[in-house]
Amino acid sequence: MKELAALAMDAAKARGAAYADIRLIETRVENVATKNGKVGSYEASEDVGFGVRVIASGAWGFASSDDLSKESIERTARAAMDTALASSKVKEEELSLAPESAHVAKWSTPYDTDPFTVPLSQKLAHLFQVDEALRKVKGLTIAECSMGFVREKQLFASTEGSLIEQELVHSGVGMTATAVGGGDVQRRSFPSSEGHFASGGYEMIKQARLLENAGRIAEEAVALLSADECPSGKKDIILDGSQLCLQIHESIGHPSELDRVLGTEANYAGTSYLSLDKLRKLRLGSKFVTIVADSTLPGGLATVGFDDEGVPAQKWDLVKDGLFVGYLTSREFARVCGDQRSRGCMRADGWNRIPLVRMTNIGLAPGTWALDDLVADTADGLLMETNKSWSIDQMRYNFQFSTEIAWEIKNGKKGRMLKNPNYQGISTEFWNSCDAVCDKSHWWPWGIINCGKGQPGQIARMSHGSAPARFRGVNVGVAR
Amino acid sequence: MEKARAESILKSALDQSKANEVEVSLGGGNYSLTRFANNTIHQNVNERRYQLSVRSVFGKKSGKAATNKLDPAGVLAAVRQSETAASTQPDIPELLPVPGSQQYRAVDAFSPETASLTPDFRAEAVAHAVALCKKNGLQAAGYFSSGYGSLGGYGEVSPLAMANSKGLSAYHSGTEASFSLTAMGEDCSGWAQQTSWSVSDINVEKVASVAVEKALGSSKPRHLDPGKYTVILEPAAVAELMVYMAWVGFGALQLQEARSFMAGKLGQKVFGENVSIYDDVYHDLLRGRPFDSEGMPRKKVTIAQRGVLKGPVYDRITANKEQKESTGHGLPVPNTSGPEASSVVIEGVNAVSPEELLKRLDRGILVTRFWYVNIVDPMKVVLTGMTRDGTFLVENGKVVGGIRNFRFNQSVIELLGRIEGMSFPVRSGACVVPGLLVRDFNFSSGTEF
Numbered sequence: 041m042k043e044l045a046a047l048a049m050d051a052a053k054a055r056g057a058a059y060a061d062i063r064l065i066e067t068r069v070e071n072v073a074t075k076n077g078k079v080g081s082y083e084a085s086e087d088v089g090f091g092v093r094v095i096a097s098g099a100w101g102f103a104s105s106d107d108l109s110k111e112s113i114e115r116t117a118r119a120a121m122d123t124a125l126a127s128s129k130v131k132e133e134e135l136s137l138a139p140e141s142a143h144v145a146k147w148s149t150p151y152d153t154d155p156f157t158v159p160l161s162q163k164l165a166h167l168f169q170v171d172e173a174l175r176k177v178k179g180l181t182i183a184e185c186s187m188g189f190v191r192e193k194q195l196f197a198s199t200e201g202s203l204i205e206q207e208l209v210h211s212g213v214g215m216t217a218t219a220v221g222g223g224d225v226q227r228r229s230f231p232s233s234e235g236h237f238a239s240g241g242y243e244m245i246k247q248a249r250l251l252e253n254a255g256r257i258a259e260e261a262v263a264l265l266s267a268d269e270c271p272s273g274k275k276d277i278i279l280d281g282s283q284l285c286l287q288i289h290e291s292i293g294h295p296s297e298l299d300r301v302l303g304t305e306a307n308y309a310g311t312s313y314l315s316l317d318k319l320r321k322l323r324l325g326s327k328f329v330t331i332v333a334d335s336t337l338p339g340g341l342a343t344v345g346f347d348d349e350g351v352p353a354q355k356w357d358l359v360k361d362g363l364f365v366g367y368l369t370s371r372e373f374a375r376v377c378g379d380q381r382s383r384g385c386m387r388a389d390g391w392n393r394i395p396l397v398r399m400t401n402i403g404l405a406p407g408t409w410a411l412d413d414l415v416a417d418t419a420d421g422l423l424m425e426t427n428k429s430w431s432i433d434q435m436r437y438n439f440q441f442s443t444e445i446a447w448e449i450k451n452g453k454k455g456r457m458l459k460n461p462n463y464q465g466i467s468t469e470f471w472n473s474c475d476a477v478c479d480k481s482h483w484w485p486w487g488i489i490n491c492g493k494g495q496p497g498q499i500a501r502m503s504h505g506s507a508p509a510r511f512r513g514v515n516v517g518v519a520r
Numbered sequence: 521m522e523k524a525r526a527e528s529i530l531k532s533a534l535d536q537s538k539a540n541e542v543e544v545s546l547g548g549g550n551y552s553l554t555r556f557a558n559n560t561i562h563q564n565v566n567e568r569r570y571q572l573s574v575r576s577v578f579g580k581k582s583g584k585a586a587t588n589k590l591d592p593a594g595v596l597a598a599v600r601q602s603e604t605a606a607s608t609q610p611d612i613p614e615l616l617p618v619p620g621s622q623q624y625r626a627v628d629a630f631s632p633e634t635a636s637l638t639p640d641f642r643a644e645a646v647a648h649a650v651a652l653c654k655k656n657g658l659q660a661a662g663y664f665s666s667g668y669g670s671l672g673g674y675g676e677v678s679p680l681a682m683a684n685s686k687g688l689s690a691y692h693s694g695t696e697a698s699f700s701l702t703a704m705g706e707d708c709s710g711w712a713q714q715t716s717w718s719v720s721d722i723n724v725e726k727v728a729s730v731a732v733e734k735a736l737g738s739s740k741p742r743h744l745d746p747g748k749y750t751v752i753l754e755p756a757a758v759a760e761l762m763v764y765m766a767w768v769g770f771g772a773l774q775l776q777e778a779r780s781f782m783a784g785k786l787g788q789k790v791f792g793e794n795v796s797i798y799d800d801v802y803h804d805l806l807r808g809r810p811f812d813s814e815g816m817p818r819k820k821v822t823i824a825q826r827g828v829l830k831g832p833v834y835d836r837i838t839a840n841k842e843q844k845e846s847t848g849h850g851l852p853v854p855n856t857s858g859p860e861a862s863s864v865v866i867e868g869v870n871a872v873s874p875e876e877l878l879k880r881l882d883r884g885i886l887v888t889r890f891w892y893v894n895i896v897d898p899m900k901v902v903l904t905g906m907t908r909d910g911t912f913l914v915e916n917g918k919v920v921g922g923i924r925n926f927r928f929n930q931s932v933i934e935l936l937g938r939i940e941g942m943s944f945p946v947r948s949g950a951c952v953v954p955g956l957l958v959r960d961f962n963f964s965s966g967t968e969f
Binding site (some may be wrong): 073075078079080081082083084085086087088089090091099100102103104105106107119120122123124125126127128129130131132133159160161164181183184185218220223224225302304305306307310314353389390392393394429430431432433434435437438440460462464468492495496497498499515518519 | 522532551552553554555556557558559560561562563564565566567568569570571573582583584585586587588597598601605608609612613638639640642643644646648651659661662665673675699700701702704709711738752777778779783784823854855856870891892893894895896898899902904905907925927940956964965966967968969
């Protein structure tokens with residue numbers, strides 16, 4: 041592999057590349073799902089290939105292939121150069137990169153049990169056990185359980201002398217209970233609507249505690265069919281950690297991606313309300329809101345040793361005590377916001393995609409409250425759990441989320457169950473309405489496994505650590 | 521990949537099989553995309569990728585494996601891995617034997633010119649769009665893509681060629697080109713896009729002029745209160761809604777599980793008299809693959825005719841439950857989501873030109889496209905989302921200026937009962953739909969731009 045990488049670098053340099061890097065990637069995936077006591081789906085795949093990225097005549101070029109022959113490496117490097125030269129015909133300024141030291145290193149996801157050594161029969165046995173526990177509940181229509189595992193072995197090399205080998209391992213599991221009746225469909229998922237996914241091995245499966253929660257989740261799904269509708273109006277809301285995960289993702293994570301701030305996603309994912317003039321000036325949230333970006337977070341789905349342009353993993357603040365103070369950056373864009381070095385946020389969806397600025401693990405720092413105390417402190421509110429639907433405008437101001445379930449809170453008491461809860465707001469107003477965050481004992485790194493961005497489209501994974509938090513005077517019951 | 525090469529790889533997999541039955545498929549292709557923003561090409565990518573998928577069957581046990589290692593050792597490894605996976609799984613009672621040989625309708629969707637488009641060609645087209653934007657004081661962002669095979673927008677691989685141990689053999693290779701432009705000013709943006717199987721259909725000049733005109737026309741956007749408005753939804757906006765409606769409601773499995781809006785309503789009139797909806801991969805503007813992921817021939821399916829619900833699309837398992845034939849809308853077996861309608865066509869009834877449709881709107885809102893649409897209530901097909909890149913106030917049949925964007929919460933079922941006019945259907949993404957003039961569209965809140 042190292043020989044092939046050197047060949048690509050030599051081919052690009054020989055044709056005049058100012059910079060080149062190559063990522064050789066071998067990926068193994070296994071996904072298995074059950075539905076109502078049967079195998080619902082199963083897929084196992086192996087995939088290998090490489091992508092060559094070059095800068096020539098001040099512009100980017102990229103080409104990739106699944107043919108690892110020497111001829112293909114040289115042909116692909118030439119194709120990357122051809123696209124760079126074509127790119128250079130339409131540009132406003134010369135492209136350059138923030139400086140970065142050459143790194144020669146190896147890094148692996150820490151894990152106890154390689155999930156690919158666990159027999160399929162053992163994985164299915166666990167899923168069927170959970171499936172049975174779900175279906176014991178009378179009135180449940182559909183029980184679905186799933187597991188997924190990914191291992192990606194990467195070799196990164198650049199013309200600047202970096203040579204980095206990484207092995208990333210992700211594992212996850214989840215369950216969904218669906219009840220159908222009376223012209224209505226209600227769903228409960230656990231631990232979140234995406235399950236529990238994290239970097240690590242098969243040991244992650246036990247962490248999710250599906251079996252311990254299956255009965256409760258199924259009962260809630262059935263009970264939702266006859267629950268009252270969520271009322272409309274302004275309420276104080278307490279969001280559980282799994283819903284806050286997506287709230288952070290959509291209304292702070294994406295807007296802080298510096299590439300979209302600068303317009304490169306304008307045709308697709310959109311731009312951002314966090315324009316450069318807002319840095320260190322915008323009060324994005326209340327004093328209780330501190331948002332930390334952390335590519336070193338143990339168990340995080342975006343936890344790496346180095347990003348996909350060879351920059352080491354880092355930890356830094358995006359929002360400090362409510363003030364917007366940092367972006368997610370790359371070597372191309374870091375200096376635009378005054379940084380001298382990339383924060384290491386470039387990641388690509390496999391060998392056939394060019395790295396983009398992607399969210400790393402981004403979390404809401406824990407506060408001081410116990411959840412029971414927070415409920416007891418709320419006079420007229422809703423406790424909302426588990427994301428069901430999400431939508432936000434292309435500049436990331438106006439959002440609307442639905443959750444699977446809510447409970448009414450009256451005078452500090454958690455009361456009746458409510459179905460079809462949803463809320464809508466404007467990002468900065470919403471985060472400024474936060475007046476309480478629960479403490480570290482409630483904090484959990486919730487995983488996202490399907491974050492889309494880019495053209496052609498790319499999927500990325502990341503975790504958002506959060507504990508339940510309260511927001512005052514939010515519009516609820518808006519989807520009518 | 522040419523047919524002979526694809527068939528050779530599939531045959532080598534079939535020959536290695538020790539299973540009772542085996543099904544093999546090969547997907548992939550070559551895809552290039554030139555992406556630009558801030559009047560600069562900032563990404564220019566090319567990929568070549570193929571994947572072999574093998575499904576081995578022993579009785580009612582089924583196991584799969586996929587690989588992009590297409591040399592003899594890679595193929596053999598995938599075959600053996602699928603056999604091991606099958607042998608360790610429990611029976612799937614509903615599993616059907618693989619189908620026998622099928623007849624497919626010929627679909628001419630391969631344009632050599634499109635397959636061989638160069639980065640220089642795409643750069644020249646981008647340069648034209650950028651020049652028009654700069655001339656009008658705007659920033660250009662967008663892409664020009666081209667390719668052949670069966671790679672999806674997110675790199676997902678669907679079958680290019682299929683074969684099985686009962687003699688089924690299928691192959692389809694199409695091309696596709698797409699040009700998209702967002703023209704942006706300080707307080708405005710305009711968007712247009714065109715997609716076709718042949719690059720000769722792509723009119724870069726027209727796309728660019730529409731996007732620029734929309735951007736210039738939407739500057740200094742005024743504020744309107746949210747509420748119910750008569751709207752013209754341009755085809756891109758209509759297509760976005762229909763993709764979600766098809767996803768939650770046009771498949772037989774959702775209906776059999778009573779979680780589709782169709783449940784209990786087949787044969788009833790649920791839309792307006794002027795609404796006829798089909799799934800038709802053979803539509804001249806689509807020209808898609810004539811077989812599904814089970815190797816079954818795709819059929820044109822009438823979802824609704826003159827407002828009356830006719831039925832969903834089927835795969836083999838859902839069809840078998842009702843003693844019907846598959847309509848050729850199956851996903852890879854086994855799956856939990858059931859058949860999928862992916863080529864939605866709405867018939868243009870009494871359709872007129874977009875200009876004529878605009879003249880029929882006394883006062884209302886013209887929507888260019890929607891963004892971040894999601895499902896609020898699957899049974900009522902209530903969707904939410906935002907307007908984007910060209911939202912205008914219309915008075916007396918004329919655009920009078922841009923407005924700030926809105927969020928909507930709207931039942932598509934109700935929307936399809938309030939259509940007062942249609943423009944000629946055009947392709948938008950994988951749909952062919954008209955622009956729609958609709959009463960009482962529910963905008964529920966506004967935003968900051």
